[in-house]
Amino acid sequence: MRYFFHIGYSGTPYKGWQRHPYGIGVQQVIEECLKKILKQPVPIVGCGRTDAGVHASQFFFHLDVAQPWDFDMLFRLNKVLPPDIAVFDIIPVEGLPHARFDASKRSYDYFIHTYKDPFLHEASALYLVRNLNLDAMQAATALLLLYTDYRNFCITPADHDSTICHVTEARWLTNQQGDKLRFHISANRFLSRMIRIIVGKLLQVGTGVLSLPGFESYLALEQAPKHLSPAYPQGLYLSKVSYPFLDIPPRPGFSPAFLQVTDAGWQTI
Structure with missing residues (x-):
């Protein structure tokens, strides 16, 4: 059984x-x-x-x-x-459904706080940055839904049979004070360190280190990034896994430092 x-x-x-x-x-x-x-x-x-x-x-x-x-x-x-x-x-x-191969959708959330907080250091990623260009970050994020080959956002693309991923959701949210950020993304599958690499590049867009056309050139496979620097691991949560036969809401309040995506405390950028 x-x-x-x-x-x-x-x-x-x-x-x-x-x-x-x-x-x-x-x-x-x-x-x-x-x-x-x-x-x-x-x-x-x-x-x-x-x-x-x-x-x-x-x-x-x-x-x-x-x-x-x-x-x-x-x-x-x-x-x-x-x-x-x-x-x-x-x-x-019933039967023999598979926890890995039968999953139809996976969602992740990546949390960032931009001020030093001793109660968040294991639950969120600290980036001491100011004046992030959130509009540019959101514009770059919107491009993720237009492309499917993510080999340039994978640490070991040769280890995967395919680097094709179908991203269905991608957005940034912020709290009312603007000092906490949340990146939400959903797809049918993800590659090794793909989300952390994406977040790292989006932060470069937000700080002006990487242009919007430069970010899109990676997605379009026109050029490969010279360096892949994944964002810190402690900010990343696998937050939702769905199956055709099983779709359970995540337990609310699992991470007490943050509200759920749908709560009014988070605002879409």
């Missing part, structure tokens, strides 16, 4: 979702906890990968068991997991 687990985690202490020989990943922690509960190894399959230090306010994985358990797995697993990993729902599914 197959179960989908709806979870969230703070990525600060982990080397990403997947198992690594050089550090602890979220997958390893969950598998070890499941082994304690079920008294046998249970491999799990995640909906994707996240880089070291990147968070997930919504994430799914699936596992298979021969027989359904006869106890409260949600309570027991949350009890043994560390505080930075939470299980929200456990959903039995």
Whole structure:
């Protein structure tokens, strides 16, 4: 029998979702906890990968068991997991849907604060910049929906069978004070470090280091960036994963430092 687990985690202490020989990943922690509960190894399959230090306010994985358990797995697993990993729902599914390959849409949010705040340093990326040209950043962001080949925004394009991504949403939001920014993007798939590279280039547009035509030339594959400098990992959240058979709203308030995208506290630029 197959179960989908709806979870969230703070990525600060982990080397990403997947198992690594050089550090602890979220997958390893969950598998070890499941082994304690079920008294046998249970491999799990995640909906994707996240880089070291990147968070997930919504994430799914699936596992298979021969027989359904006869106890409260949600309570027991949350009890043994560390505080930075939470299980929200456990959903039995019919057939063999795949947590990774059957996901139809993924959304990410990237948070920036432009002033030093000791309570945000692990939940948002600090960029001490002033007078960002937000209009230019939004104009560059609108171009993302016009192109599909993102090889110039990938750290290892040769590792992917395809660098085609269909971006369906991309926008910047800001709080009323203008000292916090939020970049929201949705697509059918993403490449390695693609979002952090995009954010880094958009910040260059905002500071005047990169022109709007220069940014578009990367998207149009007319020229490749000389340097790829991904934005800091702690600002990035995998925030929504949708399936044709499963579409659960993210848990509100998972990140207490920020409001949800639809809340009035955030204004679209």
